[in-house]
Amino acid sequence: MISRREFLQASVAASALYGISGYGNWGKLAAQQTLTQDDLLKFDTFGNLSIIHITDIHAHLKPIWFREPELNVGVGDVKGKPPHVVGKDFIEMFNLKPGSPEAYALTYEDFVALGKTYGQMGGMDRVATVVKAIKADRPDAILLDGGDTWHGSMTSYLTKGQDVVNVMNKLGVEAMTSHWEWTFGTDRVMEIVDGLPFPFLGQNIFDSEWDEPAEFPDYTWFERGGAKVAVIGQAFPYMPIANPGWMFPEYSFGIRDRRMQEMVDEVRAQGADLVVVLSHNGFDVDRQMASRVSGIDVILTGHTHDALPEPVIVGETLLIASGSHGKFVTRLDLDVRDGRMMGFRSKLIPIFSDVITPDAEMATLIDAERAPFKDQLEEVIGHTDSLLYRRGNFNGTWDDLICDAIMSERDTEIAMSPGVRWGASLMPGDAITREDIHSVTSMTYGQCYRTEMTGEFLKVVLEDVGDNLFNPDPYFQQGGDMVRMGGLGYKIDISKPIGERISNMTLLSTGDAIDPARSYTVGGWASVNEGTEGPQIWDVVENHIRKIGRVALSPNNSVEVTGL
Amino acid sequence: MFTRRDTMALGLGAATITLLPISVHAAADDAIAAYTGGASVTEGGVMITAPEIAENGNTVPISVEAPGAEEIAIYADGNPTPGVAVFKFGPAAGSHRASTRIRLGGTQDVVAVAKMPDGSFQQAAVEVKVTIGGCGG
Numbered sequence A: 001m002i003s004r005r006e007f008l009q010a011s012v013a014a015s016a017l018y019g020i021s022g023y024g025n026w027g028k029l030a031a032q033q034t035l036t037q038d039d040l041l042k043f044d045t046f047g048n049l050s051i052i053h054i055t056d057i058h059a060h061l062k063p064i065w066f067r068e069p070e071l072n073v074g075v076g077d078v079k080g081k082p083p084h085v086v087g088k089d090f091i092e093m094f095n096l097k098p099g100s101p102e103a104y105a106l107t108y109e110d111f112v113a114l115g116k117t118y119g120q121m122g123g124m125d126r127v128a129t130v131v132k133a134i135k136a137d138r139p140d141a142i143l144l145d146g147g148d149t150w151h152g153s154m155t156s157y158l159t160k161g162q163d164v165v166n167v168m169n170k171l172g173v174e175a176m177t178s179h180w181e182w183t184f185g186t187d188r189v190m191e192i193v194d195g196l197p198f199p200f201l202g203q204n205i206f207d208s209e210w211d212e213p214a215e216f217p218d219y220t221w222f223e224r225g226g227a228k229v230a231v232i233g234q235a236f237p238y239m240p241i242a243n244p245g246w247m248f249p250e251y252s253f254g255i256r257d258r259r260m261q262e263m264v265d266e267v268r269a270q271g272a273d274l275v276v277v278l279s280h281n282g283f284d285v286d287r288q289m290a291s292r293v294s295g296i297d298v299i300l301t302g303h304t305h306d307a308l309p310e311p312v313i314v315g316e317t318l319l320i321a322s323g324s325h326g327k328f329v330t331r332l333d334l335d336v337r338d339g340r341m342m343g344f345r346s347k348l349i350p351i352f353s354d355v356i357t358p359d360a361e362m363a364t365l366i367d368a369e370r371a372p373f374k375d376q377l378e379e380v381i382g383h384t385d386s387l388l389y390r391r392g393n394f395n396g397t398w399d400d401l402i403c404d405a406i407m408s409e410r411d412t413e414i415a416m417s418p419g420v421r422w423g424a425s426l427m428p429g430d431a432i433t434r435e436d437i438h439s440v441t442s443m444t445y446g447q448c449y450r451t452e453m454t455g456e457f458l459k460v461v462l463e464d465v466g467d468n469l470f471n472p473d474p475y476f477q478q479g480g481d482m483v484r485m486g487g488l489g490y491k492i493d494i495s496k497p498i499g500e501r502i503s504n505m506t507l508l509s510t511g512d513a514i515d516p517a518r519s520y521t522v523g524g525w526a527s528v529n530e531g532t533e534g535p536q537i538w539d540v541v542e543n544h545i546r547k548i549g550r551v552a553l554s555p556n557n558s559v560e561v562t563g564l
Numbered sequence B: 001m002f003t004r005r006d007t008m009a010l011g012l013g014a015a016t017i018t019l020l021p022i023s024v025h026a027a028a029d030d031a032i033a034a035y036t037g038g039a040s041v042t043e044g045g046v047m048i049t050a051p052e053i054a055e056n057g058n059t060v061p062i063s064v065e066a067p068g069a070e071e072i073a074i075y076a077d078g079n080p081t082p083g084v085a086v087f088k089f090g091p092a093a094g095s096h097r098a099s100t101r102i103r104l105g106g107t108q109d110v111v112a113v114a115k116m117p118d119g120s121f122q123q124a125a126v127e128v129k130v131t132i133g134g135c136g137g
Helices: A004-023 A026-031 A037-041 A087-093 A101-106 A111-118 A124-137 A154-158 A162-171 A180-184 A186-195 A257-269 A283-292 A360-378 A397-409 A434-441 A455-470 A537-548 B004-009 B022-036
Strands: A049-054 A142-145 A219-224 A227-234 A274-279 A298-301 A312-314 A317-321 A328-337 A340-350 A380-384 A414-417 A431-433 A449-454 A484-486 A488-493 A502-507 A519-524 A559-562 B041-043 B047-049 B060-065 B071-076 B083-088 B097-102 B108-115 B121-128
Touching: A037 A124, A037 A340, A049 A124, A049 A298, A087 A101, A101 A111, A101 A340, A124 A162, A124 A328, A124 A360, A142 A227, A142 A274, A154 A162, A154 A360, A154 A434, A162 A186, A162 A360, A180 A186, A227 A257, A227 A328, A257 A274, A257 A283, A274 A283, A283 A298, A283 A312, A283 A317, A298 A328, A317 A328, A317 A340, A360 A434, A380 A537, A397 A414, A397 A434, A397 A484, A397 A519, A397 A537, A431 A434, A434 A537, A449 A455, A455 A488, A455 A502, A455 A519, A484 A488, B022 B071, B022 B108, B047 B121, B060 B071, B060 B108, B071 B097, B083 B097
Parallel strands: A049 A142, A227 A274, A274 A298, A298 A317, A414 A519, A488 A559, B041 B121
Antiparallel strands: A049 A328, A219 A227, A312 A317, A328 A340, A380 A431, A414 A484, A449 A519, A488 A502, B047 B060, B060 B097, B071 B083, B071 B108, B108 B121
8 A cells, every 4th residue: 555655755756757758848849949839738637636826926917028036045954955946956956958948937047048039928818828728628627826916017006906806807716815915905905805706815814903813714615526625825924024014004914823733624624635725925934834734735835936847745745836927827636535635746837928829818808907008008218238137035137227226316325125026027138118117116115215324224224134034944034035235235144143144335336344333325115114205116217217228237246145 | 313113114124123132131031030939940831822023023912821820921031121921820710821912122032931830830932033124025
């Protein structure tokens, strides 16, 4: 009798084998110009149940460029483990072929050159085609959305998320959880939630006054493939810390893993054959939660924007990471029998926008949502000669440009740009439209402030944000990247504790060491405090780009990272 | 000069002092020793429920539970005055659990010490981080 544990391991091997046969030919196929939608969707239907997972689209409805990180450091127990593997190491770990479509989709290697061959990715009209194809094969497949859905584009900002809500409803989402959704404020969230044809889940959303579970469902049920499936929601745990709590003061969040255990036990007692957690914890937090909470079969992870071609297995729990920005969709087929998950087959489906035919109905809907704003969206503000990207633990070129814009337009010595992980890339030679600027700046608290900070305080800032990223206990990691600095260089030893990581802070304009006692003029955006004043960051960036016309950035070597 | 309130105004940049002087920890140790009368304290037997990262350091919800305990004392080992509360449970108490909200001046351990009917003491500690930096992905 094969044990459950052995079976899962056997399944992993099978999954890897499938990956080789399914992925290995693509490079060749593409070279022959024969990479087809059928290749991308090829899947040998398995078991009795299918789950479709999409997460962190950040309101990106149209195809985009998206460069995966060059640096994604893991600390403590997760050093060198997925998703903290990038570039060539990633290609090697997952047995991909350099230069192949999947290497292009999953790593930063040769991004510009390969982009010319393989094109943009994502687009919710393409995603709709994929979802329909999976449902043609498995009509009762469950479609789940991991959140960070309504926020992140100019149209979502202008419609307060309505354009994305309409698209996701049409896509057929059956449950979701949340993070940036809350930055539209409680009233707007409640207005949208009241109209959703599916539950807005979060076992960790509490009433902040009474410290009791709030009105949002902890979990929901699906009867599919003869199995009783419980889907428990886990919203972003650090909501009022990382985003402005004053916009949703009625609610408290947190990891609350003991309550997660109670929820798992509760649904098991009610006869769940399969327990799925739809999570916005971030990958490392989910990995730790999987080791502390027993009885979860699958965690659909989100928040940290990792795309992994195979599940990570913790004990008997599968962790699925489906990327961001509509670049990937995961299909997970499961064999659920006798109240247990007996095996799985999964595929991270890359949404190559030039290969997958747009779904006509969804394309029409997206264009209709965009129509009232089309001229504003598509107005060309300037051009870039540099690759513009954000994702990575330290400065990306988009933030270099944003920091330059802040220092120039707000006349400051130093600029700070938040280490969020959302925002699409642009290729050298691309036009920069207003919509492109919003892709990396859109938010409901985008005021660009100007203030003064002492050198001592600047160090506290860097130490504090650094600890949110590099604290060896995942439960203390908020899941963003390091705050990006303009005009200020520093060294960081990520192996040290808080207070000891940052050294050699330098004012780049003079080359002088930062004086702890001196005040510096500092500009930044995305303040979590109510009443922050300043022009919107996208207007600051637009004005700057208009003045310079063409963006050509010098390499940024102002951050020296050690202790890796 | 930045006050804490000002630092909060800066949002992503904001932060608090996170290193606490050793003397503060010593004050907590002294307070616990005074409570136990110097008796030895075993680890475990007490469960503390607290956020990993405080959403608001000025009012942090804390729950403590110690089955069978006569009393549970709570200490914030980084606060200038570490003693927070002592909950006393009568013989008819159905559960030995209490919840309150406490103010934490910075990242620190919250310690709960339970006094058992046989005069022994048990304790547990959890770290609560007080920060307002960081950015959501």
